[in-house]
Amino acid sequence: MTIRRITLPRSSFSRRAAMMGGGAGLMGLGLAACGSSDDGGSGSGSDGGSGGGGAGGTIKLGYIASWSDGLSMAYLLDNRLAAMGFEVEHTQISDAGLLYAGLSEGDVDINPSGWPEVTHKAYMDEYGDKIEDLDAWYEGAKLNLSVPGYVDISSIEELVGQGDRFGNRIVGIEPGAGLTGATQDSVMPEYGLDEDYELITSSTPAMLTELGSAIDAEEDIVVTLWTPFWANSTYDVKALEDSKGAFGEAEALHILGRQGFAEDFPEAADYLGQIKISDELYNDLEDKVVNEFGEGKEAEAVEAWLEENPDVVPAPPEG
Numbered sequence: 160m161t162i163r164r165i166t167l168p169r170s171s172f173s174r175r176a177a178m179m180g181g182g183a184g185l186m187g188l189g190l191a192a193c194g195s196s197d198d199g200g201s202g203s204g205s206d207g208g209s210g211g212g213g214a215g216g217t218i219k220l221g222y223i224a225s226w227s228d229g230l231s232m233a234y235l236l237d238n239r240l241a242a243m244g245f246e247v248e249h250t251q252i253s254d255a256g257l258l259y260a261g262l263s264e265g266d267v268d269i270n271p272s273g274w275p276e277v278t279h280k281a282y283m284d285e286y287g288d289k290i291e292d293l294d295a296w297y298e299g300a301k302l303n304l305s306v307p308g309y310v311d312i313s314s315i316e317e318l319v320g321q322g323d324r325f326g327n328r329i330v331g332i333e334p335g336a337g338l339t340g341a342t343q344d345s346v347m348p349e350y351g352l353d354e355d356y357e358l359i360t361s362s363t364p365a366m367l368t369e370l371g372s373a374i375d376a377e378e379d380i381v382v383t384l385w386t387p388f389w390a391n392s393t394y395d396v397k398a399l400e401d402s403k404g405a406f407g408e409a410e411a412l413h414i415l416g417r418q419g420f421a422e423d424f425p426e427a428a429d430y431l432g433q434i435k436i437s438d439e440l441y442n443d444l445e446d447k448v449v450n451e452f453g454e455g456k457e458a459e460a461v462e463a464w465l466e467e468n469p470d471v472v473p474a475p476p477e478g
Contacts, residue, residue, distance in 0.1 A: 221267030232271035278337030295411035322355030
């Protein structure tokens with residue numbers, strides 16, 4: 160199996176500009192791929208890209224590595240697709256808009272963990288006619304505002320008028336995240352929080368660093384979080400009640416493919432549509448990938464999880 164990691168940096172230009180040029184795609188942005196191989200693989204199409212209707216082609220996974228649902232599912236799908244005889248390429252992208260645009264342009268074949276129903280609906284409205292929904296693998300995903308467990312409030316409404324207590328800040332994640340848009344455009348105006356608070360955007364790791372530091376010092380902080388996410392059990396946090404439903408309904412997490420993926424890879428598409436993971440087991444997978452094994456050992460984490468849970472994910476057909 161060959162894994163090529165291409166990291167797409169955040170850019171100041173628009174999502175459309177980033178993907179102009181059609182076939183040039185991600186490589187047209189001047190990105191370099193460095194490859195490492197282990198025990199072989201069964202080859203790819205003659206052009207080096209996705210090819211063939213069965214095992215032996217190359218499937219390109221695109222995901223945001225700092226979003227641990229995408230990271231964990233990428234390596235789980237890598238493991239299963241490799242067992243079917245596919246080569247797998249990893250493309251790490253730092254912005255949700257670029258990920259959906261890249262998927263629609265065919266620069267990547269699969270987004271392992273999309274939030275198309277609510278959180279990323281705007282991206283699906285823009286690019287969805289060139290994206291295939293291969294099926295949902297998790298039910299009940301939800302966005303929220305959270306505070307440390309020791310903070311004496313339990314609802315978003317109780318944040319109103321208490322901006323000074325929280326440094327007049329809500330600590331968020333990446334600017335292009337659907338969670339960021341929902342917080343800025345729906346939650347804050349719906350509850351009147353935009354009068355007392357500023358949404359600070361940076362990255363998921365930066366948000367977690369601030370959260371951890373505040374908890375260590377027993378300081379008050381408000382952050383944007385979501386379920387499923389390993390941080391909900393690792394940190395002493397509680398989700399604030401959203402009585403007005405400003406974050407929208409709970410949604411499912413989906414495996415999304417580029418247009419034509421199911422036709423090009425029918426065996427892979429059929430198999431991926433069978434994957435269903437419960438909240439408890441998914442949290443265990445994510446904890447193994449992010450915390451127990453850590454960066455650089457994601458494949459080992461997935462192997463360990465599969466050994467402990469052999470019946471959760473169906474065995475793939477042999478390539």
